[in-house]
Amino acid sequence: MRFISQTSSDGVTEQxxxxxxxxxxxxxxxxxxxxxPLILMGHGGGQHKKAPGVVARALRLVTEGGFAVVAVDAPNHGDRPKTEEFARVVAGLRAGVTAGEDIAPHLAAMHTLLAEQAVPEWQAVVTAVQELDFVGAGPAGYCGMSMGCGLGVPFVAAExxxxxxxLGLLGVHGLAETAARITVPVRFLLQWDDDRVPRAQxxxxxxxxxxxxxxxxxxPGKHEEVPEFETGSxxxxxxRHLGQATVS
Amino acid sequence: MRFISQTSSDGVTEQxxxxxxxxxxxxxxxxxxxxxPLILMGHGGGQHKKAPGVVARALRLVTEGGFAVVAVDAPNHGDRPKTEEFARVVAGLRAGVTAGEDIAPHLAAMHTLLAEQAVPEWQAVVTAVQELDFVGAGPAGYCGMSMGCGLGVPFVAAExxxxxxxLGLLGVHGLAETAARITVPVRFLLQWDDDRVPRAQxxxxxxxxxxxxxxxxxxPGKHEEVPEFETGSxxxxxxRHLGQATVS
Incomplete structure (x- = not known):
């Protein structure tokens, strides 16, 4: 783990x-x-590790919960190179949207492709960050919606x-068996009028x-309209489940 | 409004x-x-103003929120006389349960009968309690599940x-039009494995x-198994919606 930069603002250090x-x-x-405790945050599709929603939630987790929060670019996202296979899956998704198809199978195909790589990467991130003396090998949590849920379900099930x-903002397509292996406490967010995820899914x-x-x-509201009070919640x-920082 | 008794325990005065x-x-x-702010609490069917669940929630509302909390016996409940009409409706409900029928219409009939009397009573209670100098005519809230929701929906819609x-722990039967007149913020509790209220309802x-x-x-859990953390929530x-006590 190699640190590149360190800045501080409003009581939060960003590295x-x-x-x-x-x-x-x-x-x-x-x-x-x-x-x-450490929280790993997964970003949404097309976003990256410092997308505004990720940063906003991370800052509150640090200032209100005292957590360490880590985020990395998902495969084919942010500063990372894009593969031809990913480009093909994205093209399939876009064609499905244009054709007015049910996009759930396209999303599931994309998440399956990315999760294969993301799950071991995130496991390595938890290991590396928990070796830092100001984090430590205590309990860890995960936070991710939409694509962050699509990659988070296999990650939480495996780790x-x-x-x-x-978790939340995603339907069951392709995830039922993996979700049935998750036994830790889960908060699941659903937008009642989600324009991308059918309510029943x-x-x-x-x-x-x-x-x-x-x-x-x-x-109530669409996919992108999760109320801000859900962050505090x-x-x-x-x-409640991971505890607070411990002064050694 | 005539006070009969006053006791105090753990920082809470009960009158x-x-x-x-x-x-x-x-x-x-x-x-x-x-x-x-004043919270009016409605109890469940067959319960009364001092049922254990009502008292437990009331004490937390007072100690954690600084609210005034009031509860009265619903018509035909607690210390109040039972009418023949109510006895007939209850007998119909019990026969429905025994016969394995959908009990939603029976519950709706009972709630409709009781709400006709309870709504004006509760309005009078709010008026009387808000005249007390340690309460005052500020914003008020309502809290009631199951039958407390069945009577609460018409009360909140009217007041x-x-x-x-x-609100929560109840299905839509007979309440859709009244619920569509409620525009204030609502927290709605649902038990995923409710043994009395079908999930879709x-x-x-x-x-x-x-x-x-x-x-x-x-x-997850049955009708009576709402987790305790929902009270704090x-x-x-x-x-968040009613504010806190104001020192004059």
């Missing part, structure tokens, strides 16, 4: 880094004595260090999660 | 009262200088002093609410 070829960003409190997850993904402790939060959910 | 023939209970902080409501009641600001919280929701 850009690379892990091998993987570009990432780590946010921690300026005062980072002791250790703290026992993740003890709680905030989103409810079915929530239903498929095996977690005994899972809560669906549904709000997610911080409290993650704090 | 039993009657308003005409109507028996009620009012909870406020022991230190009740100034004015504060402009109610500015936010916590509960989702349809949430859908029918006209409120632009409404959030569905769905959790409801306190924050009501505080």
């Amino acid at each position: 850009l880094f690379t892990l091998g070829e993987l570009p990432g960003v780590l946010w921690t409190p300026d005062d980072r004595a002791g250790t703290r 026992p260090r993740i003890r709680a997850a905030v 989103g409810l079915a993904l929530f239903d498929a999660l095996a977690s005994a402790d899972k809560t669906l939060h549904a709000n 997610a911080v409290r959910f993650l704090t | 039993l009262f009657t308003l005409g023939e109507l028996p009620g209970v009012l909870w406020t902080p022991d230190d009740r200088a100034g004015t504060r 402009p002093r109610i500015r936010a409501a916590v 509960g989702l349809a009641l949430f859908d029918a609410l006209a409120s632009a600001d409404k959030t569905l919280h769905a959790n 409801a306190v924050r929701f009501l505080t």
Whole structure:
């Protein structure tokens, strides 16, 4: 893990880094004595590790929850090269949108392709970040919506260090069996008038999660219109399950 | 409004009262200088104003939110006399349960009968309690599940002093048109494995609410198994919309 830059603003330190070829960003409190739970954030499709929504949620997780938050560019996103195979899948998705088809199979194909690479990358990120003395090998959480949910479901199912997850804004297509392997507490966000995810498909993904402790939060509005109060609620959910920073 | 008794425990003052023939209970902080938002709580079917679940939620609303909380026995419940008409409706409900019928129409008939009397009673309760100098005529809220939702929907729809409501654990049968007149912020609780309310019926009641600001919280478990963390979440929701006590 190689740190490239370090800046500080409003009590939050932001460090850009690379892990091998993987570009990432780590946010921690300026005062980072002791250790703290780590949240890995997955960004949405076409976005990147510093998309405005990712940054806004990360800052609140740090300032209100005292967490360390890490995000990396997903495969074929942000500063990373795009493969021909990814370009073909994206072209298929765009053609499906234009043709007015159900895009769920296209999204599932894209997420399956990306998850194969993203899951081991994210596991390596958790390992590397938890070796930092101001983070430590305590419980970790995951937070990702939409494509961040499509990659997050296989990640959370595969990774026992993740003890709680905030997911949502995605339907069940292609994910039912993987979701049925998730048993950690989950907060699941659904937009009641989602213009990309049919309501029944989103409810079915929530239903498929095996977690005994899972809560669906549904709000009116479209895919991009999750109310801001859900961020504060997610911080409290993650704090409840992962605990707070520990001064050593 | 005639106060009958006053006790105090763990910082909360409990006053039993009657308003005409109507028996009620009012909870406020022991230190009740100034004015504060009022929450009217509706109890479930077969319960009463001091049912354990009502008391537990009321105490948290007072201690964590600083609210005044009032509950009265619903018509034909608690210390109130039962009418023959109510006995007939209950007998119909029980026969329906025994016969394995869809009980939604029976519940709707019971709630319609009770709401006709409860709505004007609750309006009078809000008026009387808000005349107390330690409450005051500020914003009020409503909190009621199951039968408390069946009576709460027509009450909230009819009463402009109610500015936010916590509802849920009930289906849409007989309530769609009334719910479509509710425009204040609503928190709606749904149990994913409700053994009394079919999931689709509960989702349809949430859908029918006209409120632009409404959030569905769905959790695994049966009708009686709402997780305790939803109480804290409801306190924050009501505080966000009604504000806090004001020291005069």
